[in-house]
Amino acid sequence: MSALLEVSDVTFAYQDRAVLSQVTFSIGAREVVGLVGPNGSGKSTLLRLALGLLAADHGELQVVGTPIAALSRKALACHTAFVPQDTVMEIAFTVRDVVAMGRHPHLGRFQPETPADEAAIQWALEATATQALAERTLQELSGGERQRVILARALAQQATILLLDEPTANLDVAHQLEMLMLVQAVVRGGRCALVAIHDLALAARFCDRIIMLSEGAVVALGTPREVITEAHLARYFRIQARVRWEPELGGLLVLPRAPLPERGFPQQSRYNPPHPMALGDLCGRYGPGSKTTQDP
Amino acid sequence: MRRRQRVLACALAMLGLVAAVLAGTTYGAVSIPWRHLVGILAHAAGLPVTPDWPTWEAAVLLHVRLPRVLVGLCVGGGLALCGAALQALFRNPLADPGVLGVSSGAALGAVIALYLGLAAHSVWPLPILACGSAGLTAFVVYGIATRRGQTPIGTLLLAGVAVGSLNAALTSFVLSLSLANFDIGRQLILWLLGGLDGRTWEHVKLVAPVTLLAAGLIIAYARDLDVLLLGDVHAASVGVDVVRVRRVLIIATSLVTGVGVAVSGVIGFVGLIIPHILRRLIGPHHQWLLPLALVVGAAFLVFADCLARALIAPEELRLGVLTALIGAPFFLFLLLRHRREGLL
Numbered sequence: 001m002s003a004l005l006e007v008s009d010v011t012f013a014y015q016d017r018a019v020l021s022q023v024t025f026s027i028g029a030r031e032v033v034g035l036v037g038p039n040g041s042g043k044s045t046l047l048r049l050a051l052g053l054l055a056a057d058h059g060e061l062q063v064v065g066t067p068i069a070a071l072s073r074k075a076l077a078c079h080t081a082f083v084p085q086d087t088v089m090e091i092a093f094t095v096r097d098v099v100a101m102g103r104h105p106h107l108g109r110f111q112p113e114t115p116a117d118e119a120a121i122q123w124a125l126e127a128t129a130t131q132a133l134a135e136r137t138l139q140e141l142s143g144g145e146r147q148r149v150i151l152a153r154a155l156a157q158q159a160t161i162l163l164l165d166e167p168t169a170n171l172d173v174a175h176q177l178e179m180l181m182l183v184q185a186v187v188r189g190g191r192c193a194l195v196a197i198h199d200l201a202l203a204a205r206f207c208d209r210i211i212m213l214s215e216g217a218v219v220a221l222g223t224p225r226e227v228i229t230e231a232h233l234a235r236y237f238r239i240q241a242r243v244r245w246e247p248e249l250g251g252l253l254v255l256p257r258a259p260l261p262e263r264g265f266p267q268q269s270r271y272n273p274p275h276p277m278a279l280g281d282l283c284g285r286y287g288p289g290s291k292t293t294q295d296p
Numbered sequence: 297m298r299r300r301q302r303v304l305a306c307a308l309a310m311l312g313l314v315a316a317v318l319a320g321t322t323y324g325a326v327s328i329p330w331r332h333l334v335g336i337l338a339h340a341a342g343l344p345v346t347p348d349w350p351t352w353e354a355a356v357l358l359h360v361r362l363p364r365v366l367v368g369l370c371v372g373g374g375l376a377l378c379g380a381a382l383q384a385l386f387r388n389p390l391a392d393p394g395v396l397g398v399s400s401g402a403a404l405g406a407v408i409a410l411y412l413g414l415a416a417h418s419v420w421p422l423p424i425l426a427c428g429s430a431g432l433t434a435f436v437v438y439g440i441a442t443r444r445g446q447t448p449i450g451t452l453l454l455a456g457v458a459v460g461s462l463n464a465a466l467t468s469f470v471l472s473l474s475l476a477n478f479d480i481g482r483q484l485i486l487w488l489l490g491g492l493d494g495r496t497w498e499h500v501k502l503v504a505p506v507t508l509l510a511a512g513l514i515i516a517y518a519r520d521l522d523v524l525l526l527g528d529v530h531a532a533s534v535g536v537d538v539v540r541v542r543r544v545l546i547i548a549t550s551l552v553t554g555v556g557v558a559v560s561g562v563i564g565f566v567g568l569i570i571p572h573i574l575r576r577l578i579g580p581h582h583q584w585l586l587p588l589a590l591v592v593g594a595a596f597l598v599f600a601d602c603l604a605r606a607l608i609a610p611e612e613l614r615l616g617v618l619t620a621l622i623g624a625p626f627f628l629f630l631l632l633r634h635r636r637e638g639l640l
Contacts, residue, residue: 053532077535084529090389091525091580101523105535109516157534 002065003028004192005050005080005161010059012045019045020216022059027161027192032184034207034224035196038237041213043196047163050194052076063161077105081154085166087146092137095149099124099134102156124156128182144175151182162186162193168202180206200241204228204252212236224252234260302578309591313369316595319602320365321357325610328353328361359496367495367503368601369594371560374507374552376593379567380574380585381514384521385545386449390630392567393553395453396546397460399564401433402426402557403488404463407470410483419498423558430554433459438546447542490561490616492601499559506555510548511590517541518582525580563616565623566593572630 003026012020020042027033035043048054050061052068061068063079071079081102089098102124103117113121125131128148138146147167154162162183168176176199184206187193197203203210204224212220212227214236220227225245233241233256242255322328328336332349336357339345347354378393386395393399405425406415414421437459441452467488474480520541523531528538556563570593571585578584597615600622604613 051529051533053529072535073532073537074535077533080533082529082533084527087526087530089525089527090387091384091575093522093525093580097522097581098526101526101530101534104519104523107519109519153530154533163533 006062034203034210037213042216074105080161081157081159083164096134102153124152128152164195201254312595316598320598321361368598370503370507371556372597373590373594375566376570376589378549380571380589396456400460400463402430405429426558434550489614490563521582
């Protein structure tokens with residue numbers, strides 16, 4: 001399987017603050033790969049590197065066999081498309097206009113749209129079921145509709161690599177499912193997707209593989225079942241969770257229960273007492289009814 | 297339907313432009329019949345026409361009215377075009393050419409030229425000093441807002457407001473110094489109120505090439521501006537070199553604004569009103585919006601100039617006062633509509 005996106009030994013720092021260190025992985029065709037990790041673990045930075053917005057300090061990113069550094073902005077945009085968490089637009093472009101913006105890398109400065117552009121736009125509208133919205137403006141749409149339009153814009157770009165940064169963060173459950181099923185369907189047609197996502201249950205449900213980042217390093221990489229484990233969640237997300245494999249669903253059930261105390265913080269203080277549920281069954285002496293909180 | 301609207305708008309805009317030129321050249325303290333207008337222009341262009349008009353008409357038209365109208369066209373068109381481009385660049389529908397402090401920078405330079413008496417000897421020192429200080433302002437604002445190669449829009453706007461206020465304060469300072477000298481004080485105030493009176497071919501030579509070149513450059517970035525409205529990351533992800541586009545457009549709009557202020561004083565709100573009306577009529581696509589803003593802005597300012605001459609004739613209302621009287625209520629209207637639509 002040839003890799004569409006290949007990240008090898010990438011290290012990146014903002015000025016003096018190290019963000020990513022020695023990140024290596026590759027994504028093949030027809031693969032949805034989830035990117036999970038706590039806030040500040042480097043997920044967004046990794047996506048920005050893949051988009052060419054930032055340049056790696058060390059190591060290399062390749063899209064479809066070409067190093068990103070060797071590509072112009074427009075050439076790179078023919079390979080990678082991006083869907084952010086939310087899009088705000090104050091000026092009233094119609095949905096069709098916004099989807100047509102995906103053709104930007106394929107058009108010269110004064111070149112009008114060709115039939116091929118028109119076909120790509122129509123296909124993107126159909127694939128995301130947004131044809132009916134085509135003449136509405138972006139502001140009139142609900143969050144779920146707007147996100148579908150932004151996905152359509154990315155599809156119209158006809159890039160092989162979809163990069164999504166928390167695409168479902170502002171959606172209700174039905175729209176979250178709808179969005180990720182769309183992404184999955186598109187990817188099955190021969191593309192690949194790298195999705196940064198906070199919702200571990202959704203990640204487990206839709207991703208073929210998952211990359212877990214912690215403090216800028218890849219700490220786990222594999223199938224959802226291999227990566228999303230109680231031990232990993234406790235160690236890297238600092239949460240206590242239940243994870244169950246459901247054979248008849250063919251999926252994981254993830255039940256986050258309570259946060260664990262931060263490393264480096266005092267385990268117990270008057271102002272920041274440990275959550276009784278968090279520590280209840282891990283360390284019984286902090287549980288409800290324990291005597292350690294009483295004054296001598 | 298959109299397409300028909302656009303073609304119609306283009307036709308109307310061109311018609312408006314022709315009407316504005318006709319009105320601007322024929323209307324005035326003395327009227328020039330438009331038959332003479334055509335004859336004088338043809339004669340001046342070297343065509344074989346026998347003069348059947350009084351010579352003073354030719355003199356008034358060629359040396360007073362025509363430069364005045366041409367400067368008006370360039371300044372109006374330039375301001376409207378810059379307004380449209382900056383509103384997209386800053387993703388802020390209330391941005392206008394004054395927003396980066398460039399206008400106030402140009403005003404400061406001009407006021408200094410007037411105060412030092414440099415402007416009395418030749419027409420060049422004032423525009424040159426005005427352009428210079430406009431450029432310096434743009435450079436300083438951009439420099440303050442840029443850190444590690446990134447120029448966040450919010451910081452840029454704040455820096456523009458801050459440096460603009462400093463420019464305004466320094467302008468007031470020069471003004472207060474010159475209060476003792478009635479003549480200079482009067483000149484300064486007249487200039488600060490903005491107007492097209494007494495413009496010469498020298499002014500046209502300064503403002504026309506700069507405005508047309510920069511306008512061409514800005515219009516070449518029309519499609520990038522469309523995409524920039526979705527946000528920087530979106531724009532970059534479809535292949536727009538955001539940093540470069542922003543730098544080029546800020547330089548181009550600063551040049552146009554600086555040169556415009558240098559030849560006509562402070563004329564506000566054109567860059568705010570025209571793009572907004574046009575967006576309502578033809579939609580937000582910059583491939584249409586930018587060229588139309590250029591044409592409509594040009595026509596608008598020349599008409600406004602006629603109005604300023606007519607309203608309190610034989611006196612002239614200052615053009616900057618008139619555009620502010622039209623523009624400020626319009627600005628408020630925009631603000632209120634924005635609030636109603638929940639955008640502010």
